[in-house]
Amino acid sequence: MSSFLINNILWLKAFHVIFMVAWFAGIFYLPRLFVNHAETDSTAVAEQLKGMEKRLLYFVTPFAIFTLLLGLAIIYAYGLDWFIAAKWLHIKLSLVTVIYIYHGYCFKLVKTFALDKNNRSGRFYRIFNEVPVLILFAIIILAYVKPM
Structure with missing residues (x-):
């Protein structure tokens, strides 16, 4: 592998991790908002949380997209033989798929809260936050x- 390709892979990896960290910051915080929302009795607080939840989810979604695109670029840069041989990567990609499903489910939860149709407890969202x-x-x- 040429030094040009190695240097590009290192840049791809760096930005992949940067966007992943930014994305996960939101993914860790959003369920905490859900906990507060599920446990509040205040209409004013609930309305404020609705806005915070929606803005946060839409703010971190581009980070999720960039994380995915950069990850695919890294796989492409290393090539098919590497991809086939990297068994750890196949497990990682399975877990990454679960996280993207989790992210998508957060859109459903934001909508559920926006419509005042949440019927889950704060405890559920605390556990959901650990996933x-x-x-x-x-x-x-x-x-x-x-x-x-």
Whole structure:
């Protein structure tokens, strides 16, 4: 692999991680807003949270898109043989798929709260908030340790 390609891959990886961190900051915070929303009895607070939830989700969605595009560019840069051989990557991509499904489900939850139709407890959203944390731990270990 030429030094030009290696340098480009390093830039792709750097921006992939930057956008992933920005995305996950929102993915970690949004369910905390859901907890507060589910537990409030105040209409004024609920209305404020509706706006915060929607703005946050729409703010971090481009970071999710850039994370995906840069990840695909990295795979392309390394090539098909590397992709086939990188068994750890296949597991990582499965977990990444779960996170994108989680992100999509957040759109449904934002809409549910916007329509005042939430029927889940703050406890549910506290547990929901832990899902991306655990998946991120696994993704990072797979990406950096490459255990297989």
